[in-house]
């Protein structure tokens with residue numbers, strides 16, 4: 001089912017085509033910027049007027065006349081405004097019937113896409129040599145929001161956790177692991193902190209020539225499938241994945257082991273990638289390495305930039321694996337492949353996508369999209385680090401978030417039981433970290449700041465969760481009334497709130513298309529604000545008559561439902577009480 005905006009867009013576009021004779025008309029319907037401009041406004045007429053070299057207001061009037069003759073149910077009134085905009089006022093009865101069906105069938109409120117797709121979402125994807133750190137936060141959270149949104153819209157989502165589990169580092173790690181083998185206890189303690197484990201292994205690698213030789217040998221043994229080495233590697237990977245899973249659980253992220261799409265999975269495909277590139281005459285040798293040079297990738301001095309696919313020692317690279325993954329996704333008949341990865345890898349993905357197309361690994365049926373995000377910065381304006389300059393472990397960061405939230409709720413609401421405090425702290429703390437991230441435009445950097453994200457004011461998780469809990473508490477006070485029908489929108493504030501509620505589906509559809517979760521945060525923040533204004537002006541429980549009480553309660557109920565559904569798509573759990 002289509003959102004209101006999509007329906008209006010289709011109707012106005014068709015009207016434009018009918019009166020102009022042009023086949024390709026885009027009504028460009030947007031939500032109205034001010035209530036006096038109606039509920040929506042169509043901005044597309046000017047473009048076709050230009051094409052036809054006629055007066056846009058005249059065309060707009062013809063479109064209006066055409067639409068009026070159709071007497072479409074949702075539309076109450078149309079008017080031509082400014083240089084050729086069309087203001088669209090929706091009919092109250094239509095709005096009420098939409099809202100009431102959303103209340104009766106909450107699951108159907110966010111309509112399914114008319115053309116469901118198979119979509120791979122590559123996200124989180126940490127390197128398993130180390131523990132997850134703050135650099136993995138954005139990809140994990142943004143990716144998880146996108147999979148929730150896409151699934152909600154009825155798409156078939158294939159989560160792909162493209163973990164780095166292969167490469168020379170693992171030789172050093174398994175050599176270190178094997179040496180500790182005699183001592184189970186020591187192995188256990190060491191693996192409990194992968195950072196320390198990695199540091200120790202690296203130190204030995206750098207300072208102990210024997211160990212370094214052993215490690216190089218280990219890589220070769222591993223690659224040739226030596227069972228002992230494979231077993232040690234598997235043990236290490238399993239341990240490292242447990243660390244990731246602990247983080248996913250804390251973050252309430254929906255990734256599981258079934259979603260692994262590890263780099264090692266592609267080992268057997270890599271020689272085929274090289275031979276395919278070779279037979280397509282795309283390979284060039286440069287300093288012994290095998291590269292693909294494409295015209296469109298040039299550096300500062302106009303020299304062509306390589307995509308290196310095989311090192312001079314025969315080893316394969318990150319790019320080779322990504323090409324193999326594209327090839328597989330094509331075979332799996334994926335329609336869209338989204339890569340939620342830091343912006344610094346933009347060139348890598350542009351090159352991989354271009355080479356994949358050039359080599360025929362992917363055709364037009366597969367859309368390849370890098371969903372880039374920026375860096376989390378510290379208050380000093382540099383990438384966020386611990387005081388000693390180390391990378392911040394994600395696990396520690398999340399524990400601190402919950403602890404800070406616990407202090408906050410204990411202070412704000414001392415009457416809560418200890419169990420309630422724990423639950424609230426969990427939801428507020430983790431929600432704060434997620435919301436702070438999701439509410440920023442993903443392509444920008446942002447400064448990580450505990451005070452802002454845990455504030456009860458502004459576009460934050462505590463504010464949103466509080467807005468929800470407050471509506472729920474109003475509804476709890478109204479035990480005796482049945483709240484399933486919104487009967488009227490007599491007051492402006494009621495109508496504005498109703499219209500705002502009904503916009504959730506179009507916001508969700510926009511995110512499914514462009515992958516900017518901050519649109520959902522902005523929308524929910526506006527919705528909460530609109531509710532507060534409604535609540536100030538329109539008494540709910542103390543309204544003049546019972547039917548108004550009931551209707552306003554139902555409207556409050558709808559708002560709670562919309563907030564809950566929206567926050568759920570962000571991966572944030574709502575609270576009845578806080």
Ligand code: ARG
Pocket residue numbers: 122125126127162163164322325339341
């Ligand atoms: N493991 C990589 C890293 O830590 C990210 C992988 C992203 N996904 C991909 N298909 N390249 O940077």
